[in-house]
Amino acid sequence: MKEKISPGMQQYLDIKANYPDAFLLFRMGDFYELFYDDALKAGQILELTVTSRNKNAEKPIPMAGVPYHSAKGYIDTLVENGYKVAIAEQMEDPKQAVGVVRREVVQVITPGTQVAQTENGKAENNYITALFSDTSGKFGFAYADLATGELKATHLENEEAVLNEASALQTKEMILSCAISDELKDNLTTRLQLVFSEQEKILELDEITHLTENLKEPLMLQATNALLSYLHATQMRKLSHLEIAQVYQTRHFLSMDHFSKYNLELTSSIRTGKKHGTLFWLLDETKTAMGSRLLKQWITRPLLSMEKIFNRQNGVESLLNSFFERSEIQDSLKGVYDLERLSGRVAFGHVNAKDLLQLKNSLEQIPRLQAILESINTGEWNDLLAEMDACPDLVDLIQQAIDENAPASITEGNIIKTGYNATLDEYREAMQNGSRWILELEEKERNATGIKTLRIDYNRKDGYFFHVTNSNLSMMKEFDYFYRKATLKNSERYGTEELAKLERVILEATDKSVDLEYQLFLDIRKIVETHITRLKRTAAAVATLDSLASLATVAENYSYKRPTLVPNGRTLEIIDGRHPVVERVLGNNEYIPNSIKMNEATNLLLITGPNMSGKSTYMRQLALTVIMAQIGSFVPAERAVIPLFDKIFTRIGASDDLISGQSTFMVEMMEANQALRHATAQSLILFDELGRGTATYDGMALAQAIIEYIHDNIHAKTLFSTHYHELTALSDSLGELKNVHVGAVEKDGVVHFLHKMMDGAADKSYGIHVAKIAGLPVDLLERAASILSHLENNEQKELPNKPTEEIAQLSLFQEISTEEIGVVDTIKKLNLLEMTPLDALNTLYELQKMI
Template sequence: MTEATGIVGEFLALKAETDADLLAMQCGDFYEFFDDDAETVAEELDLKVSQKSSHGSSYPMAGVPVDDLTPYLKALVERGYRVAVADQHETADGHAREITRVVTPGTLVDTGRENAQYLAAVVRDSEGRSPSGNRTQSGDGDAYGLAFADITTGQFQVTSLDGPDAAADLVTELYRFDPVEILPGPDVRTDDDLLEGVRERTDATMTLHATNAFAPGRARHTVREQFGTETVESVGIADDDAAVRAAGAVLSYVEETGQGALASITRLRAYGATDHVALDATTQRNLELTETMQGDRDGSLFSTIDHTVTSAGGRLLREWLSRPRRVRGELTRRQSAVAALAEAAMAREDLRETLDGAYDLERLASMAATGSADAGDLLRIADTLALLPAVDDLVESTDRLAESPLADIVAGADREAAADLAADLDAAIVDDPPDTVTQGGLFRRGYDDELDEVIAAHEEAEEWIETLDEREKRRHGLTHLQVDRNKTDGYYIQVGKSEADDVPDEYEGIKTLKNSERFTIPELEEKEREILRLEERRGEMEYDRFRDLRERVGERADLLQTVGRALAELDALASLATHAVRNDWARPELHDGQALSVRQGRHPVVEQTTEFVPNDLHMDEDRRFLIVTGPNMSGKSTYMRQAALITLLAQVGSFVPAESARVGLVDGIYTRVGALDELAQGRSTFMVEMQELSNILHSASEESLVILDEVGRGTATYDGISIAWAATEYLVNQVRAKTLFATHYHELTALGDELPTVENVHVAVAGEPDSPAGSGTSSHAADESDGDVTFLRTVREGPTDRSYGIHVADLAGVPEPVVDRSRNVLERLREDEAIEVRGGEQESGETTQVVFDLDSGQFERSGGGGEERVATDGSPDRDPERGDIDPDAEAVVEELRDLDVNETPPVELMATVQAWQERLEGHDS
């Protein structure tokens, strides 16, 4: 194809200057896409494709109006495209175009997302510099630096992670922040395993940013230029190379994209892992904090307790749930604010009603700073700032609120400065400004004297036009005459067909229609030229003044963000108070010890949809590990999850669903609840289960809360019991975390009598007598075989010795013959009676019967010519006494004899057992 020239050639030349996926180039009143970009945009956005000829060749072309570019950009960016924008400007030689910005998922300012929109950078310091600036010891692993910027709100946060689990912690932080775009540093780009882990946990776009942006010297200079040397020192990252490099890369990228968003990034906040509760991706998913296991918002903890009336308040509440705090002073402050709002019911509702009129100031501040705010946005800023005095007065006039931390929250925003800016904006912008900022009609009279003169002249000329028709009717005796304007004919006088021949000679015809004629006169043409000059002049002057006004507002981004954050915090606290009052939640007592004591606790989500049975929970130094047994579907999982959610809510600063609660602050919450095959990643259910268990055993500490809902169920019974037993011992003796462990391996309940700090509890069924507290025993008076079992959902002391699984199978609709046969087999197993194998008749007509040998864990054929061992899969089993053990199996046995169980870490032991199992299964096949 011949090389393109003209507009298409200019487009292709500009496209070659950028690494963006698409280019939108302004051509007059439209932004055009050409060539492959046009085809892509047309397919993505359902645009019509036309053809543009250039130098004898034809190129696809698609375009959108200048004023409509933003929604199209948003749609493209949300699909993962990076879009460069080339704007047109006038020069002495005509038009010129240049790329002014690149819009990416992390730098899209005008977004409709309710949640935060983070741009993240990740760097690795392979020398292992710790957050304190010290080198980590050899073998302790790498250190990682993380920076998160939300340019829609101006939030900017940095941290460092180091130690042997730093890579896993990094993935957890990325899952927690859920960035839309990630900039991996040079050392991270080559770590395929890490990148794969990140891709599994986030949907973020990966963007390769310039390597030199991550260089320590350049990054440090960039950060200090943005925030000042004193700020970098004061927040404690001056000696933290990893954090500084990540922060510098983010700032460099935002500046390079040309969005102008750096003006909204006014505050740098460094946070540490010790400030927040560790919540890995698995735990957040299992506890359904912000979405259910199916990915729905409804049914999550957030949707249940969210009564916020502003988007900023909802965003903040979601942030609190995803990142609970460990700072008791901050949590106590929130609790006191919630308590005050809960007690002052009328004031709380008045506050929520007032906040209901607030717009998202943090995002509006960013839009003003980046130059994307229109006149309506400035009015929304003014309206929201004007709410601050009303909120302040409401808090001050209510004694309960005035004495609470709410007063400090409001006082943190500069009421006088907010009122002044609101008044300035209200005095400048008309009540109903046009959507475009280039055509005039934005400003009130009195805002600018020079502009007022042009507006007066323009309005005078328009009035002359508006009264022309009446004057012409009177002058010439015409009745069917009107004056109008359109883009084709400009201003014109239209006269009905019946009177068209009676118009004076000065009327010059310009168009004939079916029922009328259009004319013009010299005075009208002159006045039209005057109006066009005035409109152009007014549009230019108003646009210049609007940009100045918007820039001044952008310079007050810090004020807007402070006010916006205060209003959002009030909204989030009012939401927590509203839910607490409506659902009879209690203020928990916080402390730094091991105790977790809950009286009549409930699950915050489940209680909304069912008549909930509350339960008590007590854990302390001497009672740190609870083995939870009971029937399937009886409520074990709910009981454990509610313990985790009550702990989490307490460390959000919320009240909790209980009659009373005393909660020891934890450094992390870890859960292992069920597992699904991840076959696409080559991981079976059991492998996923073991990896989750491994993470817990490595990550949890004495100050953590661990929830284990079954361990070892994905493998053979004896393997599973062994793993669960070893994991229990390790958690009790080494980790010492508060742990609730639900299991169907009733053999584990014996550990309650042997290990200190381990106790048994169970979920009761109807007919079971109350067990004495701490007795370690319970009855199973309600027998599964009778087919009539009622779950009480009540947790009692001591273990249970059966799971009532057949009853659950019946409830699930398993065919009745299968359920009946199951009961029959179960009864015979309990009585050590022979079981007839139905369908297994021999040629002689005899019936095969088998007995389950508890000692060997195998079935043995009964009757006839003696007994023969049968594996649980029905295949004949070798008799060890005959000495005919397979050589491969014998090798495994020898390895088992040589293994020192007491000196082998549990995770290594589990891996060894699994390897043996795979060797044996491979040989059998």
């Protein structure tokens, strides 16, 4: 027999059927309830107690709930774990509902539509992306930030470009309106752990279609339409804060693949995944959330337009030379809240009275910012000034309407100022003066009737009434404006029109005032919504000013200089350059600067020298200097002349790709392949110890072949560090290659690294000296020195046998067992360089068992 489902549970099942891929939070009174599998899964993720709705039934329905007033934290946890959450609200008052309370899903919150926060509390961009492809193999790509309203689209040539662009945006959700290859899907999933959502139905709505009016290319249009349709379907509210889609071209920015951005730690630390210790951490002296987000975008998308770079440099220089004005600007910026997100909250209907007060306070800073810029303006600030709008009419409205001490809730009253609305003032007067009015009327009627015991009482049935005892009833006959309301054994209850009017005002004042305040606030919010375009334009201008002021502050704090960028240039000259992040960590006085000089005839520097001497730092230093220069920043050097680079490729540092299970050597070859296939003569290539992940001769052969290929075919500016000293001989046959090395001084067997780059090749690697610094046993180091001496003097490079006396000494104490010989043989046969970390762990476990 089929178990009977209650009307309420049937309603839940009907709604859930439309959102099978989301947790459904079903509002029931003061709780959001989850049922069936949702309850079981959410119970584990959120650590909720799972109960049953019908405990006595044959198959009880699992149930878990969260309080509606604290639901946000639970929702955020689910979304951050990659899930979607559908919110089903009660759409009518349960007291007035006939039958089951009507419920509807009012919003679906997904990983791509959630408002994200950074570690410092500033709201960061959370981009949701969309992808569309046809049989050509090319892609239309669109992205939006639902909180800020940013909407952009582009055309991508291949799957690698899709992967790079998605990685650059760090998207958490991608909308697909077409099929994509399993390889691309796997790469996107392993690299970004993103959620895929499908949107086949394209909506034809005016509020959506006008946003794509600038898009003519079919692939871009399809991707953007799919994205907008998905946002409309999940958010179920106006998208009026979204900007008209802007077309951008990836070729307008300096290209860096996801490997390079990862290696250079532009916005995220390799070790911690956090901002600290990155270029973004160094440069971010912004005072607003908008400025911080924009600066991050600049860092991940350096410019290729000399005009735009020059304009930013001029802005930085102007603020750098105007210390007091810059200080005043940054003081004012501290009072500017996140106008971009406030605009989004207005459009979504999420804004409250406190938000409007923040908006007013922010806009009040604009005239001051304009005045300061005008005082230092030499022409470079005209465009920015034209974009800033103080919106005085909006400031006046909020000033007149919103109480400075308004609560966060918009449904509990006390948000509208007295004097803004006459009716609301009457309600408030009634609420504040009702008791006094009753006493005054009571006294008035006592004097009129002469009844000294006349009093006004109240009960729920009769409301307010005059209480007259039977002994005084005869005195009421001559006052015909009194009417009888009720008769009791010893008294009568009377009413008057004046008392009835007073009663209506008093009893309705509280409810009516709250309702009226809510409606007045909604009306104000609608007016604010009409100003969204002005607010977003102002927000963009403020963010730009904030970012430029941040770069100026950093330039002043660390003595950065304005670089000279040369389009199509072939000369690279950085005098006394420093690694910006390492310098900040160590302090200005401890970091040793280094110059980099590559004239038109030199395209490749082959760097030799010991470990720990600073080769990797030197290479990263160049890449970060180039990136800083091409975002418009000043750079850490005494002087810098830099070609305008179109792409940067890096392979710096050894690391396994733990996610995809690839060894260090495989990662090296993949990153090298990216550079060799896509670099141009205007690119920058940085290869650190390439080839060391395999056998010596294999590695050396590959390293030499790669160097020759770059030299003969690409001609890109390249820094190539190596331990293979044999490669330094290439300077005799490769005209564009120059040897440089990191200096070191050895005294009494102790090596001192100078951390200074010098011309020519290093004479040795100092590996044993580094091992000594690391604290290895003395007898081990002596044996290593003996082996090294043998190898250096042996043309066959054969390893020497272990001294016989050492073997004899070992046999005095311990015989080698058969089991131990088996372990040794097993270890000898291992191909470590082809093992994944998981394979290595399993092998170690087996070896442990053997022992």
